[in-house]
Amino acid sequence: MEFDRELIVRAQKGDRSAHEALVNQYSSMVFRLISRFFRSREDVEDVAQDVFLKLFARIDQVRADENFPGWLARVTINTCYDELRKTRRRKEAMETYGPEIAGEQTVAPKEPDSIGKARLALQRLDPKLRIPLLLKEVEEMSVEEIAKAMGLTQTNVKVRLFRARKKLQGMLGGVEGNSK
Amino acid sequence: MNSYKEFFDAERKRVFQPDAFFTQRVMARMDTGLGESYFQTSGFWDFVPNSTRPVLALALMLILCFFAVEMYVPQLPQHGMVESFLAPEQSPAESFLYNDDAPSRQDVLKQLIAPEEQ
Numbered sequence: 034m035e036f037d038r039e040l041i042v043r044a045q046k047g048d049r050s051a052h053e054a055l056v057n058q059y060s061s062m063v064f065r066l067i068s069r070f071f072r073s074r075e076d077v078e079d080v081a082q083d084v085f086l087k088l089f090a091r092i093d094q095v096r097a098d099e100n101f102p103g104w105l106a107r108v109t110i111n112t113c114y115d116e117l118r119k120t121r122r123r124k125e126a127m128e129t130y131g132p133e134i135a136g137e138q139t140v141a142p143k144e145p146d147s148i149g150k151a152r153l154a155l156q157r158l159d160p161k162l163r164i165p166l167l168l169k170e171v172e173e174m175s176v177e178e179i180a181k182a183m184g185l186t187q188t189n190v191k192v193r194l195f196r197a198r199k200k201l202q203g204m205l206g207g208v209e210g211n212s213k
Numbered sequence: 214m215n216s217y218k219e220f221f222d223a224e225r226k227r228v229f230q231p232d233a234f235f236t237q238r239v240m241a242r243m244d245t246g247l248g249e250s251y252f253q254t255s256g257f258w259d260f261v262p263n264s265t266r267p268v269l270a271l272a273l274m275l276i277l278c279f280f281a282v283e284m285y286v287p288q289l290p291q292h293g294m295v296e297s298f299l300a301p302e303q304s305p306a307e308s309f310l311y312n313d314d315a316p317s318r319q320d321v322l323k324q325l326i327a328p329e330e331q
Contacts, residue, residue, distance in 0.1 A: 049240070052240065052243070053236055053240060056235070056236040056239050056240070057236055060231040060235055060236065061230060061231065064228070064229050064230060064231050065228050065229075067229075068227060068228050068229045069224065074229050077229045078229075078231075078235070078238075081231065081235070082238065082239050082242055085239045086239070086242060086243060089243060111262055114262050114263075114264075115262060115263045118262075118263060118264060147216035147219060147220075148216060148219055148220045148223055150216060151216045151217050151219070151220035152220060155220070161264070167224070170217075170221040170224075171221050171224045171225050184261075184262075201217060205216065205217070
């Protein structure tokens with residue numbers, strides 16, 4: 034994606050119209066990335082707002098020679114990662130302390146059964162395994178791109194992808210085994 | 214794994230788009246100062262996921278402790294007590310013979326070679 038360096042410079046100087054232009058230009062990209070990790074529109078919107086607030090709070094750190102969309106993708110993925118971990122901790126707390134609330138799980142009622150099972154298995158994956166897998170399989174990003182976006186080495190990304198696939202295979206086997 | 218393929222295909226199609234007022238909502242949140250106060254943290258840590266922060270902080274602390282110990286604990290002497298006691302009694306020629314780290318000064322070498330030449 035081409036980006037306007039002049040726009041970044043103006044935003045760094047505190048130009049409000051440049052801020053608005055940046056949100057207009059990149060909100061679709063940010064929404065698309067966040068949609069991979071969150072199911073409800075409200076969650077996606079909340080995280081997207083956080084991403085842009087983070088962006089404007091740290092806009093001074095963007096260097097002129099830097100790949101801005103890549104930088105923004107990294108901030109987006111890190112924000113999603115933190116949010117997913119928070120959600121997971123909240124969920125675990127609910128399962129421990131509030132079984133009646135935890136029982137109200139809403140899992141894609143309209144989709145086919147097989148997809149629902151796959152979604153459930155993916156939701157159970159640790160975010161550190163889920164994020165690279167979704168970026169690879171859904172966003173079709175290369176290992177190198179994922180490594181850059183997540184601040185990991187390529188080997189680390191490959192290991193996480195391997196573990197994620199293996200865990201999913203195990204889970205799906207388990208689910209199918211239970212359903213028989 | 215076929216269901217995963219179907220799932221990933223379905224996911225590819227599921228994309229939320231920002232509505233017409235998204236930009237206004239972001240700007241409004243910025244104007245209320247919520248953004249600045251919420252994210253007023255050190256820049257370096259923003260790029261590190263929350264989960265890895267304690268590990269990094271511990272590593273940094275250990276490195277700092279190591280340097281602090283290096284700075285404040287006195288270094289061990291190069292020679293032991295016996296070597297220090299005997300050192301003044303050794304002539305340069307002796308020290309050259311017995312110590313590996315004695316400097317091979319020109320005058321010491323001459324002193325050693327002189328009896329051979331005579």
